[in-house]
Amino acid sequence: MPGQHVDVRLTAEDGYSAQRSYSLAEPSSADRLSITVDLVPHGEVSPYLANGMQVGDQLDVRGPIGGWFVWQPGDPPAPDAAILLVAGGSGAVPLVTMLRARNQALDPTRMMLVYSLRDPDDLMYGPELVRDPVGRRRPDPSPRGVEVRLAYTRHAPPGWPRRVGHLTIDDLQLPSEWPSKLASRAYVCGSSGFVEHASQLLRTLGYPDHRIRIERFGASGVEQ
Amino acid sequence: MTISRGFVGHKDPRAVDIPPGQHFTDGFPVLSAGPSQYIPHDDWSFTITTESEASCQWDWPAFMALPSEDISVDIHCVTRWSKLGTSWTGVALDTLFAGVDTDFDYVMVRAHGGYTTNLPLTELLGGKAWIAHSYDGAPLSVEHGGPARLLVPHLYFWKSAKWVSGITMQRSDDPGFWERFGYHNYGDPWREQRYADA
Numbered sequence: 001m002p003g004q005h006v007d008v009r010l011t012a013e014d015g016y017s018a019q020r021s022y023s024l025a026e027p028s029s030a031d032r033l034s035i036t037v038d039l040v041p042h043g044e045v046s047p048y049l050a051n052g053m054q055v056g057d058q059l060d061v062r063g064p065i066g067g068w069f070v071w072q073p074g075d076p077p078a079p080d081a082a083i084l085l086v087a088g089g090s091g092a093v094p095l096v097t098m099l100r101a102r103n104q105a106l107d108p109t110r111m112m113l114v115y116s117l118r119d120p121d122d123l124m125y126g127p128e129l130v131r132d133p134v135g136r137r138r139p140d141p142s143p144r145g146v147e148v149r150l151a152y153t154r155h156a157p158p159g160w161p162r163r164v165g166h167l168t169i170d171d172l173q174l175p176s177e178w179p180s181k182l183a184s185r186a187y188v189c190g191s192s193g194f195v196e197h198a199s200q201l202l203r204t205l206g207y208p209d210h211r212i213r214i215e216r217f218g219a220s221g222v223e224q
Numbered sequence: 225m226t227i228s229r230g231f232v233g234h235k236d237p238r239a240v241d242i243p244p245g246q247h248f249t250d251g252f253p254v255l256s257a258g259p260s261q262y263i264p265h266d267d268w269s270f271t272i273t274t275e276s277e278a279s280c281q282w283d284w285p286a287f288m289a290l291p292s293e294d295i296s297v298d299i300h301c302v303t304r305w306s307k308l309g310t311s312w313t314g315v316a317l318d319t320l321f322a323g324v325d326t327d328f329d330y331v332m333v334r335a336h337g338g339y340t341t342n343l344p345l346t347e348l349l350g351g352k353a354w355i356a357h358s359y360d361g362a363p364l365s366v367e368h369g370g371p372a373r374l375l376v377p378h379l380y381f382w383k384s385a386k387w388v389s390g391i392t393m394q395r396s397d398d399p400g401f402w403e404r405f406g407y408h409n410y411g412d413p414w415r416e417q418r419y420a421d422a
Contacts, residue, residue: 007304009245010228017225018233019245019304044234044247058226065419067405068257192254192367199259209258209337216255 001072002027002098003187003215004064006035010048011060020045021065023094023215027101028064036124038090069187069215071098073105076184082110082174084183086167086198088190089117094215095189096125099146110145110178116167116194119155147175169201182206189215242298242306243413249305254367257401261336261366261387268371270355271390274326282320284371288357290315295354297377299384300413311361312375314354321349328393332400333374336387340400342409343376343383345393352378355388380411380418 004024011017022035039050053059071083083102085095092115102111117123123130129148149162151171156164162171174183186207188198195216202212236248265284273279282290294313300306331348333341347353353376357364364370369386376383382402403409408417 009226010231010233011225012231012233013227015225016233016235018231018247021303048228048231052230054229057229059228060226065406068402196260196367203259209261212259214256214258216253 001064001066001070002101003070003094004028004066005094006033006061006063007065008035008045008049009060009062010045018044024064024097025093026097027104033061033064036090036093069094069189069213071101071185071187073101073107073109075109078184079108080179082112082178082180082183084172084174084186084202085111085113086172086186086188086190086202087113087115088188088194088198089122090124091188091190091194091215091217092117092124093189095187096128098187103146108145110147110174112147112149112174112183114149114151114167114171116151116153116171116190116198118153120152120157123150167198167201169205172198172201172205182211184211186212187215188212189217192216238308240308242308243300244416245418246300246304246306246413249307252307252310252368253301253303253305255301255303256386257339258337263336263371263387265371269390270320270372270388272320272324273390273392274324275328275393275395276325278325280320280324287315287355287372290319292357293354295375297375299377299381302380302382302407302411302418306413310377311359312354312356313358313361314356314372314375316351317348317353317355318351320355321345326393328395330394330397332392332394332398333383333385333388334390334392335385336389338401339385339387341374341383341385342394342397342400342403343379344397344410347376347379348391352376378412380408380413382407383411 005021007021009017009019025036026034037046037049040046087095152164153166186202188195195214268284271279271281292313292315296309296311298308299310329345331343331345355372356375357372373386374384374388406420411417
């Protein structure tokens, strides 16, 4: 399910092994799964996965794992429902997986992705989320019922309409033309500091705790 | 086991055993299922409820008046990081259960925000668990579960519930929050009991 992760184990010839968890980048199928690897400088595992592996190399994978920070098409089964996805940096990985699943399934659930990032160089999935090379939302409407907002915190493309800075309440308000004021559920993924900030904004907006699901990551948690 | 061509890894020079599948961290990652819970001391209480509906309850001053211990323990997270020699101060569950009369063998630990985790009562007693209020000599921060969290270091750290509010005795080992979402009901890191199908 979108939002799940897999455990990856690499074993060296002398038997030494290292394991890490990675979020699924696409809904998995029976014979194929996809992860997105964020290269950690001097990391133990990500440099090997990103730069060392060649087609035909092998590793051990376990999973997919996880039943909480997941979303499936048809959830919730209500016509006016909306799902809010709040991504900080590479926290976008499991959330874009959810968006991909929604679009692939032609699911009618409205989804808003608010993607906080430092500057245009950090944008992941750029061609998929935006069309214009400077990073604006594509002029033709997204699949109906999908809203993507990029929140730059340090540098924005020239002429960007949103003020550069951290997330605010305004960034998390659903589009006024959507029938619900609040999403049925909010998924927040990013560093611990980002998640704390975003959660407090959601509470201020009126989201009860049980409608906020969180995945925090860092160098020793779930990798992206 | 599959050999990954060309993988060498960073073998840690510390010649200390950590459970299988874990790696050392010098940081202290923060993980949670939901938002952090902010509980002022004036609103804080800890309650043990038995099968007869009797309960023992402490407010913050009463809890802090109980004898505390300083302990140094290794902790192991199911997301694969281990942190050695972490320093905590807390009240032993042995102290809290001293006046509790129960025939039930299992507990459901409850926390603010709705998080729960289950354990056999034996895993909380005999010097194996504490309600911790301080970390590294300072009051436990909110992001790490303050004002107080359960600390039961011999099991995976999801069992050490943050923002703990109480314990309810239960007749059987009914699963708590993560246990219902695919994680192991017991969670012994040395037997690598991470997931329900382990």
